[in-house]
Amino acid sequence: MTLISVTRLRVRSIRFLPAFLWYSFKSNEQAKGAQGNLASTVRAAGSNVFWTMTVWEDEAAMRSFMRSGSHKEAMPKLQNWCDEASVVHWQSESVTLPSWKEAETAMFTSGRFSSLTHPSIAHQNHQFQ
Template sequence: MHISLTRLRLRSLRFLPAFMVYALRSESQVRSASGFHKGSLLPDRKFTFWTMTMWDSAESMRAYMTSGAHKAAMPKLLHWCDQASVTHWQQDGDSLPSWEEAEFRMRTEGRPSKVLHPASGHTDLTFESPRLRPFKTIAKR
């Protein structure tokens, strides 16, 4: 299975309403995406949002990422976020990793995504440890 993990921190509360609209549209899109198995959303402190999704393959994840609501949201994140990072890995089994493992993977294997207004900690992934509860499960339709 292919695991995709993202971490986004909004640089201002003023971006939250529009971000939430795109997030809900992207969540709706992923639920019916070909190759998607399951996922989890973790709202963290300071307008930070983590997503973890499980896919048949990297190709099915990329097809989702480069289409529909998700594709429309991506350019906006350049302006909205001051920290953003991503990582991917392969694993056996059909269980999502724990959020503790996800944080470890992001710190050790992750890479920063492009943002126009980077904050301290963006480039070297020295962000605060996430608040691990509550999280939301994303199920396939």
């Protein structure tokens, strides 16, 4: 069994976009080289919304990545940069990335909302815009 991890982030202002994009690039490169990472991808979805999707050998590998390098540096900044942030994880038999449709369905039905400094009204109400 592998672990699928999906995040959805909305940057609350274009003034945070350059730094956000830099850390996103660095974190994605870090993920691609991380021990236990089987696949990694990102996408922009309009209105300053960005998604990440990774496949891990196990939860320990994902957590090791999460707590190191550029990803570790970016995580506290996201609380201020984003007005929406959510994550969903699930177990899979596959070692490949699921479709974005499957990732969206999992997020919209089972996603967990992160604590943010400046959450949108939708985020406060545990809704997606």
